[in-house]
Amino acid sequence: MTSDGKIKAGIIGGAGxxxxxxIRILVNHPAVSLGFxxxxxxxGNKLxxxxSGLIGDTDMVFSDTYDLSSVDVLFLCSGHGKSTAFWAENSRPEGLKVIDLAQDYRDESEGYVYGLPEINRERIAEARLVANPGCFATCIQLALLPLAAAGKLTAEVNVTAITGSTGAGVKPGATTHFSWRNNNVSVYKAFGHQHLIEIGMNVHKLQGSFDKEINFIPVRGDFARGILASLYTDSDLTAEEATALYRDFYKDAAFTFVSDSxxxxxxxxxxxxxxLSIEKHGTKLLVNSVVDNLLKGASGQAVQNMNLMFGLPEKTGLNLKASAF
Structure with a gap:
């Protein structure tokens, strides 16, 4: 902690x-001081x-060194697979809390807790190591887990979800640069996206008897940020019953809401x-779910988890305004 009682935070992999x-959240967080x-x-370059959106918010520069003993919480923001490599080269100081935004520990290996507060709030609050969920996984699970918790998943689940280009990371590639992505939509990793692993893990924790397929079609959108997932499955619930079930499941959630429209x-x-929104069409229950892939799907949720780990109100530093128009 700093002399004024703030949480000292460090970030590894600061350019993405x-x-x-x-960084945008933490430099404006009332209980955090950014250490490195x-x-x-x-x-040596300024953040x-x-x-560039940080102009006027901080004059801090990137560092090529780090002292893990100088911070209270460490955020790992490097690519998938790099977190395990980082810990192979570094020792974690006693007392250091870690939030990993890669997929390396989402199976809860090495003592990590899966960081979806809507199902793991109490465990996160007691944890020293948290694995932040994937962006698609967050959006889809929030549409799916209330059914699993009630034992109401009885048929195959079909999901189509479209994501903004920022979900592919900052490094340009054949399917991310503007001239290809603009005015274009495409399917990728159909039925085999890596986030299905963590989705399945948590579905089976809540409803161990579920033995049907979760069919997931990911879609690249021609916009920068956000995910919209549409999920449907056969259900004997009415729209009113399903809406009541979801509202009850999320009644204590800080950031997850069920819309009437x-x-x-x-x-x-x-x-x-x-x-989330819920509809019934014949035997099909349709749940639509939207998140910002960089916030609730990544960095915002990481700060939400940090708040829980340090005993702060979940919404601290996260009262952010929607773009609206």
Whole structure:
């Protein structure tokens, strides 16, 4: 802790989109002081030279060194697979809390707790190590887990979800650069997206008897941020019963809400919210779910988890305004 009682935070892998959003939140968080942001390739440059939205918020520079004993919480924002490599080269000081935004520990290996507060709030509050969920996984699970918790998943689940280009990371590639992505939509990793692993893990924790397929079609959108997931499955619940079930499941959730009308991305982009809508069409229960992939799907949820780990109100530093229009 700093002399004025603030949580000292450090970030490894500071140049990407998730790190940029995380820095934006933490430099304005009333209970946090940012100790270091590590990026070997940007060492010595101001944070705002990479994350230009930080102009006027901080004059801090990227560092190519780090002292893990100097911070209370460490956020790992490097690519998937790099967190395990980081700990192979570094020792974690006693008392240091870690929030990993990669997928390395989402199976809850090595003592990590899966960081979805809507189902693990109490465990997160007691944890020293938290594995932040994936963006698609967050959006889809919030649409699915109330049914599993009630033992109401009895048929195959079909999901189509579209994501903004920031979900692919800051490094340009053949399917991320503007001239390809603009005015274009495409399917990728159909039925085999890596986030199905963590989704299945938590569904089976809540409803061990579920033995049907979760069919997931991910779609690349031609917009920058946000995820809209549409999920349907056969259900004997009426729309009213399902809505009541979801509202009860999320009655204590800080950021997850059930809407009376259809949802859209502008309700959640630039916020840590998840908003759901529920419809019944014949035997099919349809649940639509929207999140900002960089906030509730990544950095916002990481700060929500940090707040829980340090005994702060969940919403601290996360009262962010939706873009709306």
């Amino acid at each position: 989109y998730t790190a940029g959003e995380l 942001v590590h990026s070997t390739s940007n060492a 705002c030279s990479v994350h 259809n949802v859209d991305l502008k309700q959640v982009v630039n916020t840590n919210k998840a908003v």
